[in-house]
Amino acid sequence: SGHSRRSPPHARHRVPSNPVQTDLRQHIERNRARHESSELETLRRRIAELESRQRAPEEPPQRASTSAQVYLEADSPLTPELTSEPVPGKVKVPQIWLYDGTSDPDSHLGHYTSWMDLHGASDALRCRMFSLTLGPRAQKWYHSLPPHSIWKWQQLRSAFRSHFIGAQVCLIPKESLANVTQKDDESVKDYIARFNDRVRNMEPCHPETLLVMAIAGLKPNSIFRWTLCQNKPNTFQEFFARA
Structure with missing residues (x-):
């Protein structure tokens, strides 16, 4: 027929490869391989270094120098x-x-x-x-x-x-407790607090002596003193509890 036939695809002419491009691709591949190999080697060295640090014994704490x-x-x-x-x-x-x-x-x-x-x-x-x-x-x-x-x-x-x-603390003589007496306008609790302050700064004294001195220092005509005389406390602590 008058129509011209087209060549099948496999029959077409192929463009010959460029030697320059081929060499460039090969060069790139070689550089990439060398780069990957270098990175891998660096990574291996770092892993080996970390492992050696973990295996190494801890250094003892620093001590003062001999001269010090x-x-x-x-x-x-x-x-x-x-x-x-x-x-x-x-x-x-x-x-x-x-x-x-x-x-x-x-x-x-x-x-x-x-x-x-x-x-x-x-x-x-x-x-x-x-x-x-x-x-x-x-x-x-x-x-x-x-x-x-x-x-x-x-x-x-x-x-x-x-x-x-x-x-050194100079202790007050125990005889000075005789001067600690309840004032006319002073409550029993305030008197006992003042009495205790004197005792804390005083030389050691027998508890029974403290009890006698504390009762003697109360106001002579106070109801509390009269109550204590009728029913005397046995200890200094009992005296405080009843005040």
Whole structure:
């Protein structure tokens, strides 16, 4: 027929490939492979580094340098025999108020001694832990002691007491209670509160003596005093309860 036939698709002429484009694609593929290989190697090194850190033992905590330890020992008022004795792990710092140098030193020593007796502390341990119970002013005194001048607790105790003896509380004689009497316009509770204030600052006194003095100080013609004389309380605490 007069119509021209079209060639089937597979019979068409193919465009020959460009050698330049082929080389470029191959170059890109090689670079990509090298890049992936490099990233994989870097990742492997990081994993190995992390694993080695996890396997490595933990470093012990840093200690004070030897020179610092020597300085502290040389500066301490305690002898090396005292400072070298280890502190048992079971011993706790005394749970008492820090001594500020303005209160009774005997009271502080009493609280400290009771705490250390409770824990069975040795003579050396009493010396080593005593400074932990001192406030800034008393710490200044402690560190002013000559180096290595203290070799036993009794010596440190005496030095502390002698230095702060001026802050010792002077107790009121018990005979002064005879001067504490109920005022005309004073209630029983106010009188007892004032009586107690005097007792707290007074030298030790037998409870029965306190009871007699407290009743004697009431107003002579008060109903409360008359009631107490009719039915005398047995203890000082019972007297307070009935007031």
